Amino acid sequence: DIQMTQSPSSLAASVGDSVTITCRASQSFRNYLSWYQHKPGKAPKLLIYAASSLPRGVPSRFSGGGSGTDFTLTISSLQPEDFATYYCQQSHTMPYTFGQGTKLEIK
Amino acid sequence: QLQLQESGPGLVKPSETLSLTCTVSGGSISSSSHYWGWIRQPPGKGLEWIGNVYYNGVTDYNPSLKSRVTISVDTSKNHFSLKVTYVTAADTAVYYCARLESGYYDAFDVWGPGTMVTISS
Numbered sequence: 001d002i003q004m005t006q007s008p009s010s011l012a013a014s015v016g017d018s019v020t021i022t023c024r025a026s027q028s029f030r031n032y033l034s035w036y037q038h039k040p041g042k043a044p045k046l047l048i049y050a051a052s053s054l055p056r057g058v059p060s061r062f063s064g065g066g067s068g069t070d071f072t073l074t075i076s077s078l079q080p081e082d083f084a085t086y087y088c089q090q091s092h093t094m095p096y097t098f099g100q101g102t103k104l105e106i107k
Numbered sequence: 108q109l110q111l112q113e114s115g116p117g118l119v120k121p122s123e124t125l126s127l128t129c130t131v132s133g134g135s136i137s138s139s140s141h142y143w144g145w146i147r148q149p150p151g152k153g154l155e156w157i158g159n160v161y162y163n164g165v166t167d168y169n170p171s172l173k174s175r176v177t178i179s180v181d182t183s184k185n186h187f188s189l190k191v192t193y194v195t196a197a198d199t200a201v202y203y204c205a206r207l208e209s210g211y212y213d214a215f216d217v218w219g220p221g222t223m224v225t226i227s228s
Binding site for chain 2: 031032033034036038042043044045046049050053055087089091094095096097098099100101
């Protein structure tokens with residue numbers, strides 16, 4: 001299985017800050033990397049697919065990058081609604097696997 | 108707008124079978140561009156992919172659960188289902204159904220709200 005390791009596990013930031021979350025894969029691959037936002041009691045929301053593409057309706061302050069084994073999610077100019085847990089997920093090889101999550105909290 | 112909704116018992120006894128259904132509305136489950144998946148999240152833990160099904164019944168499963176899991180599809184009812192046999196407390200989780208968009212490099216682009224299933228006698 002491809003192991004996905006996110007860092008940091010938790011992060012405190014203020015509204016208006018820019019933050020970056022990293023996801024490292026145990027094997028190299030291109031593009032089959034997604035990012036999700038998850039709030040308690042809600043369904044996860046797809047933010048990024050193919051490592052750097054935004055689905056329709058996702059604000060442009062979210063951006064993704066990387067290839068190989070290292071991928072990033074950057075949120076610029078944090079808004080109050082962005083405080084949540086973020087997960088990366090690889091769909092390059094089955095079983096699909098998720099990172100352990102990064103909890104973004106208000107400072 | 109496509110919506111997914113999980114349904115099924117919220118409490119299952121150990122060693123019995125967990126059965127959930129995901130009803131798809133606002134679109135057809137018979138789309139050639141999509142697979143339909145189940146993902147779960149145990150309390151305090153991360154997300155775990157369980158498996159996918161295609162509208163023609165082709166399935167893929169997580170090997171860690173494969174011996175106990177069956178995912179099936181009923182195109183006439185526009186829904187797909189999950190069965191997990193011989194459940195234990197480790198199967199206690201919020202269970203989500205989701206659509207896998209092949210055009211999005213196999214990302215899960217639409218999710219149900221999730222349903223909590225507790226395994227307890």
